[in-house]
Amino acid sequence: MIGIGLAQLIMLVMLIGVSSVCSLWFYTFWRERRREVKRRRIAILCRICGCTYAIPHKSPHITVCPSCGSKNERGGLPPI
Numbered sequence: 001m002i003g004i005g006l007a008q009l010i011m012l013v014m015l016i017g018v019s020s021v022c023s024l025w026f027y028t029f030w031r032e033r034r035r036e037v038k039r040r041r042i043a044i045l046c047r048i049c050g051c052t053y054a055i056p057h058k059s060p061h062i063t064v065c066p067s068c069g070s071k072n073e074r075g076g077l078p079p080i
Contacts, residue, residue, distance in 0.1 A: 044072050 051067040
C-alpha cells in the first residue's frame with residue numbers, strides 16, 4: 001500500500017478542490033464570451049435612433065428598425 005500522511009492528504013484534497021473551481025471558472029468565462037460574440041453577430045444598431053435590436057440569421061440584408069422605422073444595413077455591432 002501507499003503510505004500517505006494526513007498533511008499530504010489535506011494538500012491533495014485542497015489541490016483537487018482548487019483545480020475544479022478554476023476549471024469551472026474558465027469554462028464559465030469561455031461560455032459567456034461565446035454567447036456575447038453570438039449576440040453581437042445578430043444585433044443591429046439603428047443609425048438614426050440608436051436602438052439596438054436583434055434579427056435572425058436568415059433575414060434580409062436591409063432591415064427596418066422597430067422603434068423609428070428607418071432602414072438599416074446588416075453589419076453587427078462593433079467588437080468590445
